[in-house]
Amino acid sequence: MYWLVKSEPDVFSYADLASRPFEPWNGVRNYQARNFLRAMQVGDGLLFYHSNTTPPGVAGVARVARAAYPDDLQFDPESPYFDRGSSPDNPRWSMVDVAAVAALPRFVSLEALRTLEDLEDLALLRRGNRLSVMPVPEAAWRRILEVGGLDPDEIARQLAPGGGVG
Numbered sequence: 513m514y515w516l517v518k519s520e521p522d523v524f525s526y527a528d529l530a531s532r533p534f535e536p537w538n539g540v541r542n543y544q545a546r547n548f549l550r551a552m553q554v555g556d557g558l559l560f561y562h563s564n565t566t567p568p569g570v571a572g573v574a575r576v577a578r579a580a581y582p583d584d585l586q587f588d589p590e591s592p593y594f595d596r597g598s599s600p601d602n603p604r605w606s607m608v609d610v611a612a613v614a615a616l617p618r619f620v621s622l623e624a625l626r627t628l629e630d631l632e633d634l635a636l637l638r639r640g641n642r643l644s645v646m647p648v649p650e651a652a653w654r655r656i657l658e659v660g661g662l663d664p665d666e667i668a669r670q671l672a673p674g675g676g677v678g
Contacts, residue, residue: 513551513552513553513555513557514557514558514559514647514648514649514650514652514653515538515548515556515557515558515559515576515645515646515647515648516558516559516561516562516570516635516636516645516646516647516648517558517559517560517561517574517610517644517645518561518562518644518645519560519561519562519563519644520562520563520564520565521565522565523528525562525571525573525660526560526562526572526574526612526615527615529560529572529574529610529611529612530572530612530615532609533611534577534578534609534611534616535609535611536583536584536607536608536609537549537607537608537609537610537645538583538584538607539585539592539593539607540583540586540594540605540606540607540644540645541592541593541595542606542643542644543584544643545643545644545645545646546604546645546647548628548643548646548647549580549606549608550580550606551575552579552580552607552608553576553579553672554577554578554579555574555575555576555578555672555673556575556671557574557575557613557653557667557668557671558573558574558575558576558610559572559573559648559653559656560572560573560574560612561635561636563644567622567623568621568622569619569620569621569622569623569624569625569666570616570619570620570625570656570660571615571616571619572610572612572613572614572615572616573613573614573615573616573662573667573671574610574611574612574613575610575611575613575671576586576609576610577607577609577610577611578606578608578609578642579608580606580607580608581606581607581608582600582603582605582607583603583605583606583607584607584608585605586598586603586604586605587599587600592646593605594675604669613667613670613671614662614667614670616657616660616661616662617660617661617662618660618661619677620659620660621654622636624659625637625656628655628656629655629660630651630652630655631652631655631656633649633651633652634648634649634652635647635648640656651665657659
């Protein structure tokens, strides 16, 4: 499966992700986005999207390094993501660990995405869609990687178990 995850680059950028072995993708507080996190499997591909910046767009490729588990921030009263209604016995929110795979040689802006064929099923381009985590159809995944300067088949090999990505 393929997904798109959004992050504001001044908060956490693709370069930040690439500088560490993995990062917990926590703080998601939308039920539909949470359900998408729970559907992710180790090795699933992620388009890393820089949002709330000029221009917004896809900056890199990552992978799911650990499947969904309880988001620890929901239990921390000092966190802005604290949820008083959630408990360790019945956690409401989930997170996954993500790891960098490759930066796109060519950043693919939202404006460029809107001009590409084969992206009619990409939820990101639907009016009013503000989800921070969403599925990406395979045709859209391949097209975005190609426009961004990566070989989708090579990225698929890197995502496969034992494919060379830590």
